[in-house]
Amino acid sequence: MFNAVAVAVQSLAAGEHLTIPKHRGLRLRANESMYNWIYRYKNPDDGRIRQVKLGEWPNMSLTPAVRHWRQLKSLRDQGVDPSTVHRQTEHPRRASIAMPNESAAQLSVQQIGLRYYEGHVKHHWGERGAREVWRIFARTLGEFGSLPAQKVDADLAADFLRGFLDRPTQGTITRRELGAAWDYAITHGLLPAENVNVWRGILRGEFKSKGVRVKGVHRGAEKRLLSVDELAILLPWLHHFTSANEDILTLFAWTCAPGKEICAMYASEISQEEDGWWWIIPEAKLRPQRRGAASDFRIPLVGRALEIVQRRLLASTNGYLFKGRKGGRFDPKNVGVAVWNAREDCDSRPEYQRPRLPISDWTPNDLRRTAVELLKALECPPEILAAIQGQRGNRLRLSADRHAHDALKRLWMTRLAQVLEQLMQGRAPAQWDTEKLAA
CATH class of the missing domain: 1.10.150.130 (Tyrosine recombinase, N-terminal domain)
Incomplete structure (x- = not known):
């Protein structure tokens, strides 16, 4: 039975639950990062639905979960609210943490x-x-x-x-x-x-990073930027990754968005408006340092970014456009690991034969940073560039005339997509002429 539970758990997405037919009210609920055993029942006093957390799987296997369920169900059958008794038994355990046997x-x-x-x-x-x-x-x-x-x-x-x-x-x-x-x-x-x-108070500010370290060698604090020639080699190579990693890496360049937000992209955040398709990230979902704006973060979807989003909307089963192994969102760390494993200097799992990157010294975030530099080379105005990156202060200033600035963001992201599309074909633009690239 344990193996059956383990197999069934793998298919659970965040928010879904697994019921145990022989034990009514016992269920295993999947969250973003863990699985909880839950006893769900009707309160014998008022008939309302209540639930009690029994423990976490796999730390609590099926057998002890059933044992605990039987104890609480017996109380419920006797007319006693299990949650009341459960809280009373939990308090002494917490008290033992606060007042341990040791002084x-x-x-x-x-x-x-x-x-x-x-x-x-x-x-x-x-x-x-x-x-x-x-x-x-x-x-x-x-x-x-x-x-x-x-x-x-x-x-x-x-x-x-x-x-x-x-x-x-x-x-x-x-x-x-x-x-x-x-x-x-x-x-x-x-x-x-x-x-x-x-x-x-001690050593405050003393831990200063020396920059990226690869195999014990510090590369320094300088941020890596890919050249146009490197992009012309690298972008066409991305199809060697898995479909999810290829799409996420492509979105790094085509949206200039951070990987954490790309991996958590949700179907309800995608909308089609009069001027085109938009990815609208709710303020509550942004990182703390990027919150506090007057509106949500709006990213125009153009070119390959739009193709990827539309394709994944049709295939989505749990709302997330990139589904993780346990359900829920895709883990951003997996993208970096995939890039590292494909590097020429990666000696992990040498017996595993895989295509090697033609350019090794880069990370997924370098694609986003390089795309921003391309916009600068196209002479994108600083305030629009900041708005594309979702910087809080600029979103506050631009919110007064949202439609006008939405149009400017879409214009410059379309120009960026045109340049990236040329690079995807292995052709570097002849010169950085804004009007020529926008044609």
Whole structure:
């Protein structure tokens, strides 16, 4: 039965659920990043539908889920609301986190971190982020993790973090999560209220990136831009990728949109208006630093971008134009991994024969950045260029006359598509003459 559940789970999209016919009310619901066992029932008092989370699959397999379901169903049959009893049994468990058997003085740095993970991260973070936090506290701390948390002062904390100065990204994340763990511990009584969170102030701004590092060699902080000749070689080669990766990489260039938003493209965001097709990203879906505008982010769909969107709209089964392996949206990380695996210098899985990129030193985001540079070379006005990239301040200024600026965005994106189409045919434009390219 477990294998049957495992097979059925693979076909679940986010928001869908799997019912267990022999156990009425027990279901496995798929979210964006996890699968939850749910007991759904009618409240014996008022007849309203309620549900209780039993656990997460695969950490909780079918057998313990059924066992837990039977206990709650028995209460329901006796006229007792299972959710009330479930909350009462959950509170002591949470209290055990806040008031552990060990005294606060005995808790080590690692124990504080793991309590933070178990009490907060595990229940509020996505699967990937939670796994990274667990890795930090379980594997990264080393001997420092065994020190009593109360004895950690600014000097000890700074000495520990200096070991990450050659790995600035890891150092920044470790410092941040240790600071969050200390806040959690103080709030829940794991550390005295008068304890100072030393992690918030030490080495602030010291973790400075040295730029991209490939196989231990730093390339530097300079951003990579592909030349016109390189694009004329690279764009026609994209068909060697899978259909999803090829389409996403093409949209990087044809829309100038970030990969995270492309991979989360949803059918309801596509609309046909009098002047053509638009991809309208709701403000709530944008990254925090790009929110706060007077309107949603509107991207005109022209050329190959429109062809891709129309084709995928017809094939979409769950609303997402790019469906992930577990349902929901396509994982943007998969695109970067696909590009890396196709590089000539990639020695991962050498036994796996695959086509190798004719130009290796680039990332998916370099396509978007290069497309923006093409618009600059076409002499696209700075305010329109900023609006195409969705920069917040410019969207605020342009919102007063949206239709006029929509027309300008569509004009310049059409010119960009014409240039990219020539490059897709392996032909670089003879010269950067705006009127000639727009003809």
